[in-house]
Amino acid sequence: MEVLLAGQGEFRVEDPDAVREHMRDRKARALVNKVMDEAEAVRRFVADGDYVSFDFSSFTRGPASLIREIIRQRKRDLWYAAKFTLMEATLLAAGGCLRGIDVGFMGLGHYLGRVIEEGRLKVCEWTNGTLNQRLVAGAMGVPFFPTRALLGSDTLKYSGAKVVEDPFTGKPIALVPAVNPDVGLVHVHQCDIYGNARCPGPGAAPLETAMASKKTILTTEEIISTDDIRKAPGKTTIPYFLVDAVVYAPFGCHPGGTPGMYEMDIAHFQEWFAAERTGMDRYLEQYIHSVASHTEYLEKRVGVARLMELKRAAQIKDGYV
Amino acid sequence: MEFSEAEFMIVQTARLLEDGRLVFIGYGMPQIAAILAQRLNAPDMVQVYEFGAIGSQPETPFVRFTMGGPRNCAHSLAWTNMNTIFACAQLGMVDLGVLGATQVDMFGNVNSTILGKDFHHPTKRFPGAGGANEVLSYCWKTIVVIMHEPRRFVPRVDFISSPGFLDGSPGARERAGLPRGTGPYRVVTSKALYGFDEATRRMKLLGVRDGLTVEAVVKEMEFEPLVADPMPTLESPTAEELRILREEIDPSGVVIGRRAG
Numbered sequence: 001m002e003v004l005l006a007g008q009g010e011f012r013v014e015d016p017d018a019v020r021e022h023m024r025d026r027k028a029r030a031l032v033n034k035v036m037d038e039a040e041a042v043r044r045f046v047a048d049g050d051y052v053s054f055d056f057s058s059f060t061r062g063p064a065s066l067i068r069e070i071i072r073q074r075k076r077d078l079w080y081a082a083k084f085t086l087m088e089a090t091l092l093a094a095g096g097c098l099r100g101i102d103v104g105f106m107g108l109g110h111y112l113g114r115v116i117e118e119g120r121l122k123v124c125e126w127t128n129g130t131l132n133q134r135l136v137a138g139a140m141g142v143p144f145f146p147t148r149a150l151l152g153s154d155t156l157k158y159s160g161a162k163v164v165e166d167p168f169t170g171k172p173i174a175l176v177p178a179v180n181p182d183v184g185l186v187h188v189h190q191c192d193i194y195g196n197a198r199c200p201g202p203g204a205a206p207l208e209t210a211m212a213s214k215k216t217i218l219t220t221e222e223i224i225s226t227d228d229i230r231k232a233p234g235k236t237t238i239p240y241f242l243v244d245a246v247v248y249a250p251f252g253c254h255p256g257g258t259p260g261m262y263e264m265d266i267a268h269f270q271e272w273f274a275a276e277r278t279g280m281d282r283y284l285e286q287y288i289h290s291v292a293s294h295t296e297y298l299e300k301r302v303g304v305a306r307l308m309e310l311k312r313a314a315q316i317k318d319g320y321v
Numbered sequence: 322m323e324f325s326e327a328e329f330m331i332v333q334t335a336r337l338l339e340d341g342r343l344v345f346i347g348y349g350m351p352q353i354a355a356i357l358a359q360r361l362n363a364p365d366m367v368q369v370y371e372f373g374a375i376g377s378q379p380e381t382p383f384v385r386f387t388m389g390g391p392r393n394c395a396h397s398l399a400w401t402n403m404n405t406i407f408a409c410a411q412l413g414m415v416d417l418g419v420l421g422a423t424q425v426d427m428f429g430n431v432n433s434t435i436l437g438k439d440f441h442h443p444t445k446r447f448p449g450a451g452g453a454n455e456v457l458s459y460c461w462k463t464i465v466v467i468m469h470e471p472r473r474f475v476p477r478v479d480f481i482s483s484p485g486f487l488d489g490s491p492g493a494r495e496r497a498g499l500p501r502g503t504g505p506y507r508v509v510t511s512k513a514l515y516g517f518d519e520a521t522r523r524m525k526l527l528g529v530r531d532g533l534t535v536e537a538v539v540k541e542m543e544f545e546p547l548v549a550d551p552m553p554t555l556e557s558p559t560a561e562e563l564r565i566l567r568e569e570i571d572p573s574g575v576v577i578g579r580r581a582g
Contacts, residue, residue, distance in 0.1 A: 056372065056389065056403075057372075057388075057389055059386045059387065059388075059389065059390060060372075060387075060388075060389040060390045061389075084451065084452075103448075103449040103450075104449060104450070104451055104452075105448045105449050105450070105451030105452070106448050106449050107448055112446075113445070113446035113447065113448075114446075116443065116446040117442070117443055117444070117445065117446050119441065119442055125434065125449065125450065126450075127449075127450045127451065127452065127453075127454040127455060128371060128403065128450075128451050128452040128455065129371075129403065129404075129407040129452060129454070129455040130454075132403050132404050132407075133404065136404055147411075148411055148458060148459065148498060148499060148500055149407075149411075149454055149455045149458045149459070150454065150458075151458065151484070151497045151498040151499050152458075152481070152484040152487050152493070152494060152497030152498070152499055153450070153454060153481045153482060153483060153484050154434070154480045154481040154482065155434065155449075155450045155454055155480075155481070155482050155483070158440055163498065171498055172496075172497060172498030173498055174498065200400075201389075201391075201394070201400055202370070202372040202373040202374045202389050202394050202397075202400045202401070202402065203372055203373065203389065203402050203403070204372065204402060204403045205402060205403060205404060206402075208404070257390060257391075259390060259391045259394075260391060263390075263391075264386060264387075264390065266384075266385075266386070269386065314391070316380070316391040316392065316395055319400065320391065
C-alpha cells in the first residue's frame with residue numbers, strides 16, 4: 001500500500017509478536033490473589049519511561065488514587081495517554097513525571113497549556129476516538145486500525161497516523177497504529193481478588209485498555225467473592241487474566257465520581273481550577289506529598305463528612321450497582 | 322424580554338435540532354440546547370454522547386462536567402462505549418452533531434489545538450481535537466456553536482483540528498477520504514446564524530440577532546462572509562424558552578449566566 005500522507009508525531013511502534021510473547025510469558029493464567037496496596041502496585045508495575053493509559057475520565061471513574069501514588073513515588077519520563085483528561089495529565093506534568101502526552105482532549109485548564117507553550121512537554125496529537133481505536137488494535141493483537149477520522153486535518157499531520165489508499169475501494173483511509181501501553185490503570189466498581197471486574201455504565205474502553213496493556217492495575221470500590229462473580233458472569237467487564245494488581249480503593253476516583261456510588265466533588269474541582277492558575281506546588285504538597293497513602297488522603301484531606309455527602313448525592317443507582 | 326448571549330446561542334441551537342433524529346451532543350452549551358429542544362421542538366430526538374449513552378434524557382437542573390456521569394446519562398435506551406458510538410457515527414447513523422468551538426474559519430474548519438504557526442512553540446495551546454474531529458468527520462451535518470468575536474472568525478484557522486470544507490475546493494472532503502456528503506451545516510453565534518454556500522463552501526450569513534445590522538455583525542469577523550439577501554432577523558428567545566432555561570435547566574446560571582453585551 002502506498003503511503004499518501006504520514007503524520008510526524010512521536011509514538012512507539014508495537015511489534016504484535018513481541019506483545020504476544022509478553023502475554024505468553026508475563027500474564028498469569030492461574031487464579032492467584034493479586035490484592036496489594038497502591039504503593040506496592042505502582043512500585044512493581046509502573047517503571048520510569050512507561051507509556052501509561054487509563055479509563056475513563058477525570059470526572060467519572062478515573063484512577064485518581066493511582067495517579068497520586070505515581071506522583072508520590074516520583075516516577076519519571078512517562079508518556080501519558082491524555083484522552084479527555086482534565087486533571088491527570090496536569091497533575092503528572094506538575095509532579096515532574098512526564099516526558100510527553102498523546103492528546104485527545106487534554107483539559108479545560110491553563111497549567112498544561114502553559115507547559116506546552118514553553119516547550120517543556122512533548123505532544124502527539126490524536127482524537128478521543130482514535131486514541132480508543134489504537135487501544136482496540138492493541139487489544140486485538142493487530143498492528144493498526146483503519147479509520148475515517150483525522151482525514152483532512154492538521155491533527156493528522158502531528159499524529160502518528162498514516163493515510164493510504166484502501167486496496168479494496170481505492171479511497172484514502174487513515175491507519176492509526178496499535179498502542180500496547182506498558183501500564184493500564186482502570187478503576188472499577190467491584191472485582192474479586194483475582195481481578196474479575198465489573199464496571200457498569202457508559203465509558204471509554206475499560207476492557208480494551210486492560211487487554212492492550214502489558215501490565216494492568218485495577219483499583220476497586222469493593223472486593224467481592226468469586227462466588228458472586230460466577231453467579232452473574234454477564235456482569236464481568238474484565239476477566240482476571242488481564243489483571244496484574246488489584247488495589248482496594250474506596251472513593252478511589254475522588255475528586256471524580258464512581259457512577260451509582262458517589263458523585264464528583266465539585267467544590268474540590270473549583271479549588272483545583274484556582275490552583276491551576278496560582279501554581280500547582282501547593283496543591284501537590286497538600287493532596288499528594290504530605291499524605292502517605294490513599295487512606296490518609298481520604299482521612300486527613302477529604303474527611304468523612306464530605307465523603308458521606310458525595311455518597312448521599314449519588315441517588316441514581318439503577319444499572320450501576 | 323432581556324436575555325444573555327449564552328441564552329441566545331442556546332435557543333438558536335435548540336431550534337435547529339430535529340425531532341426523530343440521532344444527534345451527537347458535544348460538551349457544554351450543546352448539552353443545554355439539547356435538553357431545551359427535547360422539551361419543545363424535538364421531543365423524540367435521540368441524544369447520543371461520546372461515552373456511549375444513547376437516548377439519554379439528562380436530569381435537570383443541569384450540572385456541569387457530567388458528560389459520562391449518571392445525571393447526564395439518565396433515562397438512556399442503551400449504554401455503550403466510545404468505540405461503539407463513534408462507530409455508529411462512522412457507519413452513517415448519526416444525523417446531526419452539535420459542537421462548541423474555539424475558532425472557526427470561512428470554510429467551517431475548526432481549531433481547538435493551537436494559535437501560532439509553529440506547532441512546537443505555539444503562542445497559545447488549547448485542549449486539542451477531542452471528539453469534535455469524529456463528529457465533524459462522521460455526522461451527516463454538524464452545527465458549530467461559538468461566541469461572536471473577531472479572533473474566533475478567521476479566514477484560515479492556524480490549525481485544522483476538525484475538518485470543515487478544508488480549502489473549500491469542490492470535493493475537498495471526499496478527496497481527503499472523509500465520508501461523502503458530510504460537513505459543517507450551521508454556525509450559531511451570539512450575534513448571528515450562518516450556513517455554507519453549496520457551490521463555494523464559504524460561510525454565509527443567514528440571519529442576525531434582532532437589533533443588529535449586517536454591518537455590525539460582519540465588523541466582528543476577520544473575514545467577509547457571503548450574505549443572504551434579504552437578511553432575516555432571528556427570532557429572539559421566547560418567554561417560554563427563557564423560563565425553561567432559567568427555572569428548569571440552569572437555575573444557578575452556570576452556563577446561561579453571561580449577559581448580552
